[in-house]
Amino acid sequence: xxxISNEFPISLRxxxxxxxxxxxxxxLIQRINFERGGFLNITEESxxxxxxxxxxxxxxxDESSSSDEEEEPDKLKELMMAREELLRxxxxxxxxxxYALDFISLLLTKDVAxxxxxxxxxxxxxxxxxxxxxxxxxLTEAQKLDDKQIAKGWKAQSLNKAIDSIQASAERLEKxxxxxxxxxxxxxxxxxxxxxxxxxxxxxxxxxxxxxxSEASSAFKTRSLAVLQRNPDGGISLDQGMSExxxxxxRARIQVNGKDTGITPVPNPAPKDAPIETLIHQARxxxxxxxxxxxLNREARSFAxxxxxxxxxxxxxxxxxxxxxxxxxxxxxQPPTSSADNDIAEAIYLALHLLLSYSxxxxxxxxxxxxxPISPSxxxxxxxxxxxxRGILTRLTYQESIKQLYSLxxxxxLVLNKASIPASYTRVPTTSTPPSHLSNAEKTIMTLxxxxxxxxxxxITSSTTLNIQLRTFLSPLCSAFFVSLPNPTDxxxxxxxxxxxxxxxxxxxxxxxxxxxxxxxxxxxxPSLVQLPPPPPVNDGEDKMALDSANNNEKExxxxxxxEDKKWIQTGQFTLLSNVENQKQLSISVHAERSRDPKVxxxxxxxxxxxxxxxxxxxxxxxxxxxxxxxxxxSLGGEGLVRMGDSEAGKRMMEKSGKRGEKAYVWVAWENExxxxxxxxxxxxxxxxxxVVKDVEKSS
Amino acid sequence: MHxxxxxxxxxxxxxxxxxxxxxxxxxxxxxxxxxxxxxWEGPRTRTPKGxxxxxxxxxxxxxxxxWKALSEQLGRQSYVLTLIYDVDRGQFGQTSTQSEETNGAxxxxxxxxxxxxxxxxDLPDPAGNRPVNSRLxxxxxxxxxxxxxxxxxxxxFSNEIIQECNRFVHGNVIFEINRYLQLPENDTPSSIRxxxxxxxxxxxxxxxxxxxxxxxxxxxxxNNPEQMQKGIDELAAVMLDFEGCFNLEKRDRxxxxxxxxx
Numbered sequence: 033x034x035x036i037s038n039e040f041p042i043s044l045r046x047x048x049x050x051x052x053x054x055x056x057x058x059x060l061i062q063r064i065n066f067e068r069g070g071f072l073n074i075t076e077e078s079x080x081x082x083x084x085x086x087x088x089x090x091x092x093x094d095e096s097s098s099s100d101e102e103e104e105p106d107k108l109k110e111l112m113m114a115r116e117e118l119l120r121x122x123x124x125x126x127x128x129x130x131y132a133l134d135f136i137s138l139l140l141t142k143d144v145a146x147x148x149x150x151x152x153x154x155x156x157x158x159x160x161x162x163x164x165x166x167x168x169x170x171l172t173e174a175q176k177l178d179d180k181q182i183a184k185g186w187k188a189q190s191l192n193k194a195i196d197s198i199q200a201s202a203e204r205l206e207k208x209x210x211x212x213x214x215x216x217x218x219x220x221x222x223x224x225x226x227x228x229x230x231x232x233x234x235x236x237x238x239x240x241x242x243x244x245x246s247e248a249s250s251a252f253k254t255r256s257l258a259v260l261q262r263n264p265d266g267g268i269s270l271d272q273g274m275s276e277x278x279x280x281x282x283r284a285r286i287q288v289n290g291k292d293t294g295i296t297p298v299p300n301p302a303p304k305d306a307p308i309e310t311l312i313h314q315a316r317x318x319x320x321x322x323x324x325x326x327x328l329n330r331e332a333r334s335f336a337x338x339x340x341x342x343x344x345x346x347x348x349x350x351x352x353x354x355x356x357x358x359x360x361x362x363x364x365x366q367p368p369t370s371s372a373d374n375d376i377a378e379a380i381y382l383a384l385h386l387l388l389s390y391s392x393x394x395x396x397x398x399x400x401x402x403x404x405p406i407s408p409s410x411x412x413x414x415x416x417x418x419x420x421x422r423g424i425l426t427r428l429t430y431q432e433s434i435k436q437l438y439s440l441x442x443x444x445x446l447v448l449n450k451a452s453i454p455a456s457y458t459r460v461p462t463t464s465t466p467p468s469h470l471s472n473a474e475k476t477i478m479t480l481x482x483x484x485x486x487x488x489x490x491x492i493t494s495s496t497t498l499n500i501q502l503r504t505f506l507s508p509l510c511s512a513f514f515v516s517l518p519n520p521t522d523x524x525x526x527x528x529x530x531x532x533x534x535x536x537x538x539x540x541x542x543x544x545x546x547x548x549x550x551x552x553x554x555x556x557x558x559p560s561l562v563q564l565p566p567p568p569p570v571n572d573g574e575d576k577m578a579l580d581s582a583n584n585n586e587k588e589x590x591x592x593x594x595x596e597d598k599k600w601i602q603t604g605q606f607t608l609l610s611n612v613e614n615q616k617q618l619s620i621s622v623h624a625e626r627s628r629d630p631k632v633x634x635x636x637x638x639x640x641x642x643x644x645x646x647x648x649x650x651x652x653x654x655x656x657x658x659x660x661x662x663x664x665x666x667s668l669g670g671e672g673l674v675r676m677g678d679s680e681a682g683k684r685m686m687e688k689s690g691k692r693g694e695k696a697y698v699w700v701a702w703e704n705e706x707x708x709x710x711x712x713x714x715x716x717x718x719x720x721x722x723x724v725v726k727d728v729e730k731s732s
Numbered sequence: 733m734h735x736x737x738x739x740x741x742x743x744x745x746x747x748x749x750x751x752x753x754x755x756x757x758x759x760x761x762x763x764x765x766x767x768x769x770x771x772w773e774g775p776r777t778r779t780p781k782g783x784x785x786x787x788x789x790x791x792x793x794x795x796x797x798x799w800k801a802l803s804e805q806l807g808r809q810s811y812v813l814t815l816i817y818d819v820d821r822g823q824f825g826q827t828s829t830q831s832e833e834t835n836g837a838x839x840x841x842x843x844x845x846x847x848x849x850x851x852x853x854d855l856p857d858p859a860g861n862r863p864v865n866s867r868l869x870x871x872x873x874x875x876x877x878x879x880x881x882x883x884x885x886x887x888x889f890s891n892e893i894i895q896e897c898n899r900f901v902h903g904n905v906i907f908e909i910n911r912y913l914q915l916p917e918n919d920t921p922s923s924i925r926x927x928x929x930x931x932x933x934x935x936x937x938x939x940x941x942x943x944x945x946x947x948x949x950x951x952x953x954x955n956n957p958e959q960m961q962k963g964i965d966e967l968a969a970v971m972l973d974f975e976g977c978f979n980l981e982k983r984d985r986x987x988x989x990x991x992x993x994x
Contacts, residue, residue: 246759400760400901405733405950406959410904 139163211266218268218308219260227312232259241270243316245323247392247399252323258315260308269304270311278361279318282325284381285356286349286373293353294373296381301362314362324388325359327418337509338421347421349428355380355421383424390477391418422509423481430484430504433511436538437502439703440545441490443637444622446701451639452720453493453553460487460499482506490545496524496552498545513541515548523555524548527606546622546637550607553639554620557600557609557725599729611729618643618728627702636702639721643695643728697724733871734954735853736864736963738971738980742909742943750945753977754900754907762898762909768817769895769912770843770879770924772887774810776994782807783885795872802852802870806885810992813887815878816849819894825930842926844877856985864967865982868954879924889924894934904966908946912937947971947980 068074130149137148141158148158171179219239223229228242244256259271279301286294302310328345332338338347344358353373357380395416404410441457448455462485466475484504491497501514515530528544528551535541600609600618609618618641625636697719719727742750751762774780782803791799805811849871856867875881879889893912900907913934918925947970949963971980 396760400758400763402899402901402906403904405952406904406963407952408959410952 135161211262211264214266215262215268222260222268222308222312225309229260230257232257241312243312244319245392247395248319248323249326252319252326256319258312268308270308270315272315277318277322279314280321280325280359280361281317282321282381282384283358283360284377284384285358285367285369286377286380287354287356288352288373292367292369294371294375294377295366295369296374296377298360298364298366299362320385320388321359324384324420327388327391328357328384328420331418331420331422334417335422337425345421347425349376349425350432357384357421380424384420386477387420387423387481388418390474391416393471393474419481419506422506426484426504426506426509427480429509429511430486430502433502433504433513433538434486436542437486437488437500437513439635440538440542440624440637441488443625443635443701443703443705444490444545444549446705447622447637447639447699448492448549448721450699450701451724452722455490455492457488457490460489462487492549492552493556495519496522496548496555498524498530498548500541500545510536511538512536513538515541515544522552524551527551527555527602542624546624547607550620550622553622553721554602554607554609557618558602600725614729614731616643616728616731618725625700625702634702634704636700636705638698638700641697641721641724641728695728733869734866734951734960734963735869735948736866736951736960736967737946737948738864738967739944739946739983740979740981742945742978744941744943747909747943750909750943750978751898754898754909757973758900758902758907760900762900765895765897765899766819766821767895767897768815768819768928769893770815770817771890771892772813772815772882773890774806774813774992775886775888776810776992780806780808780810781886787881787884795875798870798872802850802872805852805854805868805870811852811854812890812990812992813882814851815843815882816851816895817843817846819928821931824928824934827927843879843924847874847876848878849873850875850878850881853988853990855989855991859982859985862964863971863982864964865985865988866954866960867985867988869950889922892925893937902970904949904963905970906948906950908948909943910946911941911943945978945980 064071064074134149134152137146138152138156138158138161140146141148141160142162219229222241230240230242232238232240239260240257241260242257244252246253248256255272259273261269261271263269281298282296283298284294284296285292302314328338329340332340332345338345344356347355347357349355353376355377398416445455445457464483464485466478466483470478486502488500488502489497490500497518499516499518501516502511503514504511512534513536514534517525517530519525528548530544530548535544599611599613601612602608603610603617607620609620610616611618621640621642623638623640625638627634627636699721755761783799783806785803788796788799788803851872852870854868856865859865882889892915894915896911896913898909914937915925916929916933916935947967949966951959951963953959974980
C-alpha cells in the first residue's frame, strides 16, 4: 500500500457496462434526437450559451435554497449545537480553573503546607516552584483608578445586559405561561366534557383525545386518537395525523320509480377555526359513519337484497320503494328531491346508527364477560357479524306480514258477520321477554328486531277456532305462519287439518284459512264426524286460547241436537253437501278477492253458496271488469242471481244470472269496510247464511 | 382445567386508585360481586372414597367429566371444598319469618334451592421455571343441591366467609380485587346460616383490611404446552405492563394449600 501514492485514483465502483453507459454514442444520438429533435439546430455557441445560462440559474437556485434554509433554521439542531458548545466551554473553563488552582497551590507550597492534587504531587512534587517580585509595578494610581472605572463600566454594562435578558426572558415566560394556561384550560374543558384525554402511546409527551368508540372494529379503534396540538397563540387544534379525512356522513335516500322522494340532510363541515369540541364531535361522527359504511358494505356482500351499485348501496324496501345509502362528504350538494318520504329516510338513517351502537354494546358485553378457558377452539376468534339492513328488513317483513294477516282476518270476519255467523278474531299478546341482564336500550332494539312473533285466535264457528302464529326470523330473513286447532273435537281436524311444519308464505296460509273456514261452515250444517269426548279439565295456567276452545266445546254440546236435525250430509268433498230429502247439492266456498279499482287494490273475501248443479264461479259482469267491485250479492227463490252492491260507488245494481238452474248466493266484504256500508235506500237487507240454507232446503 | 395466577396486595387506601387503573387498562367498569363461600372439609382418613359412580352417571352429560375428575382427586386425598353462592347486598340483614328454618335440614335445603358453584383447587404445582403459580382446579357451576351432595360425600361444613370482589376482564386475563369478610360469631357455628347478618357487622378477614389483586388465566388442558404457554405469556405481559404499579408475583404455593392434614 505504501508504494501507491496518495494521488493515485482508486475507484471501488464496478466497471460500467456498455449497455447502460449514458455516454455511449448510440445512447447519446438517441437522447439528442429525443431532446432536441436532431442535430440540425445545434451549434457550439448555442450550447455554450445554454450551459452559461444554466449555471447562472443554478447559482440563483442555490442562493434561493440557501436563503430558504436560513429562513427556516432547524431550531432543534441549533439548540443542540448551542448546548454542546456551552458544555464544551464550561468544561474548558473548569479545566482551566483546575490548572490555575494547581499552579497557585504549587506556588504556595513553598511557604505554607497546601493540599495539591495527587497528580501534581506525583508529577513535580511539592515546593518545586517558587516566585519572587523582580520589579515594582509600573501601574500608577491614576491607571489603577482608570482600570477600576473601566471594570465598573463593564460590570454595569454586563448587568444591564443581564437585566435586559432576564426581562426579555420573563416576558417570554409570562407569555408562555399565558399560552400554557390557555392550552390547559382547553384541554381540561375537553376532559370535563367527557372525552378521554390521554398520552399518545408512542409519544408519551404529547396529549391526545380519544374520540372514537372503544368497541369499534380494530381498524377504527386505532384511528380514534387525535393529537391536541398547541397553537403558537396557546389555542388548541385537533391533529388527526395520517388518519385525517374529509368529514363524512351517511346519506339515506328513498326512491319511488327512480325518482327521489326522501333524503336525509347533509350538514356543512365545521370551519377549521371552530371550537375544539365541535371538531371532536365532527371527527367522532365521521369515524362512526365510516365504520357504519364499512359494515354496510360487508353485510351487502352476504345479504342478497342489498346491491352494491357505484359507491352506493341499493335495497328495495317495498314493492315500489327503494332505499339508497351512500357515504358523502359534509357540505356535498343535495340532489333535488321531494320531501314526501323524508321521514322514512330519516328513520332508516337513525335505525342504522342505532343498530351499529347496539352492535357496539354487544361487543362490550362479550369482551367484558369472563372467557372460556384457553383451548384450541378458543384460540380462533369467531368473526362477529353486524346486523344493519337485515334488521330493518326483518322489521319491515314482520310488519308486512302482520298487515297481511289483518287484510285476511278483517274481511273474513266481516263477510261471515254479514252472513250472521258470529266469527271474530283477537290478537293474543305474546309473552316473550328479552334477557334481564341487558340494558333497556338493548332490550328495546332486541324487541324490535329479534324474536318477532304475533298470535291471532280466529273463531269461525262455535266449534272451530284457529290459532295462527306468525314468526319472523332474522336469518334467514322470512316469515312463517303456524296454525293449530286448540279444540281436539273440532270437525276441521278431520276435514282440513293444518300443516304441522307451518306455512312459509302468506298466500299458502290464506288458502288454508279460507278452506278451513269453508269446511267449518259445512261442518256446522252436517252431523258431527267427530265423537265428542268429555270436556278436558282447564288448568289455571292454560292460555286464553285453550279457554276459548273449552267454551266452544260447551256451546257445541248445546247445539249438538240442532246439528243432528240437519238434512245435509257431506260428500267426498268436505265443502260439498247433499240434502237427504230433496237430493240437492250445496257447495260452500270462501275466496280471496281483490277490488278492481286500479288505484286502490283492496283485498277482500267472498263467501259463496252454490246449489243445484255443479259448483261454478259467479260470472263476472262488465261492472266488475270496470273496477267497481261488489259488496254483496244474493239470490232469492231460484229467480236467478241478483246482485246488490258496488258499495264503493254507493249505488245498487240488480241483474240476473246467466245460467239457468244454477243458483248462488254470495257475500263479499273488503278490508276496512264498515259493518253496514250501504244506506237504507240502497237495497235489500242481506240474508243470513242460515236463512239462505233454509231457503235452499225448502225450495223444490 | 388449570388456573395460572399472580397475586399482590393492595391497601384499602389505594383501592380506588387501583380500580381506576384497572378500569382504564381493561376498558370496562368493574363488576361488583358478593359471594358466600361455604367451606366443607373432607373426611379425615387416609383412604377417602371418591364420589359415588352412580351419582356421577346421573349428572348432565356435559358435567360428567368434571365430576369424574373431582372424584378421582377426592379418592386420593381429602380436601377442603368450597361452595360459592351469589348474594346481593339486600340479602344482608333480612330476617326470615319461617319458623321451621331452625332445624338443620331446612338450613341445608335453603342453599340447595339456589344454584351454586362447587370449587376444588389443588395445591399449586412446584414453581420450576414458570413465572406464575399454576394449579389444577375443578369448577362445577350452576348446580343445585350441592350441600346435600357434599353431606352425602361425608364432607363436614366448617365455616363460611363472604367474598367481596371487583372483577375486570382483559382478553383471557381475569383481574379480581378481593377481600374476605368474616361473619360475626354464631350460636351454632357448625350449621349453615339461614339468614345473613347486616353487612355493616362483617369484619375484614385481614387485620389491615387489605385487598388481594389476582390476575388469572384458565387453561383447559394443563398438559398441552401450547395452551399453557399462551396463558403464561398473557400473564407475563400483564406483569410487565404493571411493573412499578402493582407488584404482581408468584407466591409460595403452600399458601394456597387446601389439603386436609391430620
